Amino acid sequence: MTRTKTLLGTGVSQLDRLFTCLSxxxxxxxxxxLAESGPRGEDGQASISLDPNDGGLxxxxxxxxxxxxxxxVSWDRRSGTVTRGPNFETVRPFISLVREHRxxxxEDWPEPVVR
Structure with a gap:
């Protein structure tokens, strides 16, 4: 049995999807x-503002x-915010490796924008 799971029966493995997202x-x-942001707001969820007028990304x-x-990620188009999604913990180990080996x-690897 393979350790690589497919997402929604599409034949695309979770690892392939992860690397596509990181590309x-x-x-x-x-x-x-998001990985480096601490909890914000009433719900205690780390979030990023996408409003450039607010200093967002x-x-x-x-x-x-x-x-x-x-x-x-979970993307609230109405409020213009992005929070950690239900599968965020899948990507966290890769982000931790990046942090540890920055x-x-x-040189062109983007720095996080933590506000």
């Missing part, structure tokens, strides 16, 4: 920022959609 700098920045919708589909990463 874009904006998505890496979002996930890293400017992120195209196309960069959020794959993260949302994978369940790594000095070994390419």
């Amino acid at each position: 874009h700098p904006n998505r890496r920045r979002i996930l890293t920022t 400017e992120v195209p919708d196309g960069d959020l959609a794959p993260l949302e589909r994978a369940g790594f 000095e070994e990463l390419p």
